[in-house]
Amino acid sequence: MRTDHAPVRFDTKIAVVLRDDLLTWQRLNITAFLVSGIGTAVPEVIGQPYEDAGGVRYLSMFRQPVLVFEAGKELLRAAHARAVGRNLPLAVFTSDLFATNNDRDNRAAVRAVATGQLDLVGMATHGPRNAVDKVLKGASMHH
Structure with a gap:
């Protein structure tokens, strides 16, 4: 019998992988951008709105x-290839996006580069736990 206090175990996983040579501000900024893609593409991962005891809604x-994981450039590239191969929802952030400042230019910068040539600095994916674990093989938890 499950109680309201029982741990919740999810069948799916949301994961971000960041290149291990980024500055702190870059890691935070990239993570925020990447997870926004997961939330829009996979609406079932979004919970209900919050409300505090004073009735203010959030x-x-x-x-x-x-x-959040970290990996070297080659491991990030391999994780990307595995995620693409498994057809998992995927958001990417490339080094080219540091030079742009809007969505239109961001999309153009990614479109200009072949899949295997993307200079990835981060990616986010969502899927069944075992599939995401296989995609992330070798990456370590961010610290």
Whole structure:
């Protein structure tokens, strides 16, 4: 019998992988951009709106944890290839996006580069736990 206090275990995983040579501000900024893609593409990961005891309402957030990993450039490239191969929802952030400042230019910068040539600095994915674990093989939890 499940109680309201029983731990919740999710069948899916939301994960962000960041390149291990980024500055702190870059890691935070990239993570925010990447997870916004997951929230829009996979609406079932969004929970209900929040409300405090005073009746002030707040926006909905993910209903499950977002796990953040780090990896070297080659491991990030391999994780990207595995995620693409498994057809998982995927958001990417490339080094070219540091030089742009709007969505139109961001999309153009990604479109200009072949899949295998993207200079990835981060990616986010969502899917069944085991599939995401296989995509992230070798990456370590961010610290």
